[in-house]
Amino acid sequence: MDRRTGLKIAAAVEAVTVVLLFANLFTAHWPSVAALLGPTHGTAYLAIVIITLSTSGASTRSKALAFVPGIGGYLVLRSEPDTKGAEILTER
Amino acid sequence: MNKVLLSVHVLAAIIFIGPVTVAASMFPPLARRALEGDGDVGVLRTLHRISRGYAIGGIVVPVFGLALAIGMDVLGDTWLIVSIVLTLAAALVLALKVIPDQAGILAGVGADEGTRAALMPRAKALSMVTGVFALLWAVVVVLMIVRPGSSTGA
Numbered sequence: 001m002d003r004r005t006g007l008k009i010a011a012a013v014e015a016v017t018v019v020l021l022f023a024n025l026f027t028a029h030w031p032s033v034a035a036l037l038g039p040t041h042g043t044a045y046l047a048i049v050i051i052t053l054s055t056s057g058a059s060t061r062s063k064a065l066a067f068v069p070g071i072g073g074y075l076v077l078r079s080e081p082d083t084k085g086a087e088i089l090t091e092r
Numbered sequence: 093m094n095k096v097l098l099s100v101h102v103l104a105a106i107i108f109i110g111p112v113t114v115a116a117s118m119f120p121p122l123a124r125r126a127l128e129g130d131g132d133v134g135v136l137r138t139l140h141r142i143s144r145g146y147a148i149g150g151i152v153v154p155v156f157g158l159a160l161a162i163g164m165d166v167l168g169d170t171w172l173i174v175s176i177v178l179t180l181a182a183a184l185v186l187a188l189k190v191i192p193d194q195a196g197i198l199a200g201v202g203a204d205e206g207t208r209a210a211l212m213p214r215a216k217a218l219s220m221v222t223g224v225f226a227l228l229w230a231v232v233v234v235l236m237i238v239r240p241g242s243s244t245g246a
Contacts, residue, residue, distance in 0.1 A: 006148065032093045039159040046151045
């Protein structure tokens with residue numbers, strides 16, 4: 001699994017869990033759902049930040065975008081286009 | 093819910109931190125051989141990928157651990173604070189020393205003899221640093237099991 005694939009998975013988890021967390025908060029508000037989704041979201045957020053910061057070729061802009069809550073992963077993927085990203089975000 | 097969090101926490105430690113420890117400890121002796129000119133660079137590269145990739149997966153462990161600590165209301169316990177500090181130290185050793193040194197050695201493995209000879213001390217030091225990483229998190233595991241001073245069961 002190269003870095004870009006890892007980033008894609010983490011970005012999806014980050015975005016989906018934050019939506020589910022808010023959906024839960026405003027409706028049923030089950031504590032057990034929050035207890036599971038919260039750490040999952042936190043893990044995805046940290047993974048995105050660490051993958052992006054540890055990629056030497058990533059731009060300063062991408063590194064800043066990684067910290068954006070909820071959608072940071074997708075913002076990083078967007079700011080590092082696939083052609084260039086395939087070079088930069090791929091492990092050799 | 094704490095039982096689920098605990099299961100994820102322990103499972104992630106086994107699945108992610110275990111391979112990092114093994115791959116990181118296998119790296120230095122193979123790196124020394126590669127720097128001497130007869131090692132398999134492909135294996136070295138794979139070990140580096142495991143060390144780095146699984147380390148990112150390892151984020152699950154402290155995150156679910158913190159959530160569990162809050163759920164169990166033990167966040168202020170001494171054994172846990174000591175564990176958190178040691179975990180941070182282990183993470184820093186891994187992120188700032190083990191992984192970058194592996195990358196540095198990998199970059200120089202195909203270079204000329206002078207460069208490779210210059211990297212040799214780094215490969216030797218890496219054995220020790222990797223041992224420190226393994227020791228740090230082994231101590232954390234023992235703290236998690238023994239929980240000195242805790243009253244929440246054996």
